[in-house]
Amino acid sequence: MAKIKVAVIFGGKSNEHDVSVVSAAHVIKSIRQVSDERYEVVCIGITKKGHWLKYIGSVEDIENGRWETHPDNTPCILSPDPVHKGFITLDEDGTYSRLRVDCIFPVLHGKNGEDGTIQGIFEMSELPFVGCDLLSSANCMDKDLTHTVLEASGIRTAKWVRILLSEMNRLDEKCKEMEEKLGFPMYVKPANCGSSVGISKCRNADELRAGIKAAFIHDRKVIVEEEIKGIECECAVMGNEDAFASTVGEISAANEFYDYDAKYNDQGSKTYIPARISEESIEEIRRIAVKAYHAMGCGGLSRVDFFLCEDGTVILNEINTLPGHTKISMFPQLMEHEGISCPEQEDRLIKLALDRSEVDYE
16 A cells, blocks of 8 residues: 655744654654554755755754755645645756645644645645644634633633733833733743743743733733643643544643743653642643633644632643754643553554544555
């Protein structure tokens, strides 16, 4: 039987580009370790400037960033025309070739990668792809919409206030609203950034104004949330209609909150799997994780993040539709704890993508 050709897309024009390439190296290595050698991997890298390249070099050079300068890189684009079933490459002689694939595995974090932008192109191409669709990706990336949908579904989140860039002429009025509704301290977040980019903790009015202005560097919409004191927990969810949740992992952040540096650069952060909480709390978090996953329309995979308060209240923080796959990332670690090896995780995710498109992969 011919191998299934899987295009792994990595990099991207995002402030999470460097995390994406490390995740991609992990995913590619894992796919290639699938026991029956079911898959052929095609590597498609997107540079920080947004150039798409077919890459045929080593996985190690993806991880260290040298892949962009490989002499055999071939410019390419993903065709939205379903007739092409894949990519169009520009060959050295100036001619174009068709590169057909069976499935796409996006390993793209942040803007343009997990916010529904590229998922829209996947859907136009009518190619199966790993992860959430356009609508669920967009809604989960937008923290304001996530709050709105989950609140309507009876899932508790932090209290929040939205501010748009067009409302900066009313900043004093908005800050007063935030202080009255949320109280200090509070957290300012760009509405559509991942990996805790652009987030700040504000303890007074001056810090709040500065935090809002800093967040607008990353997005045109900002949300401000009340501080939630509790244990930071994460739960991995995999599946389509029959999604299941892993056990719960606990984050002990080295920094004041689990920001970008704490996630990827600071070795002082610790994770505990399973979390050091009661079995009842673990089961409650798992239940809510699956409920939220379905409420947001997720498919394939997501990581659902929570706070467990001292009184036992579970508050959902966010849903990450393309969670990190680095060696220290929580999603693969949680699934490994469930007895699912990294190669088996990627195998299952590809099959879920094919199942959703009703493709026979046997």
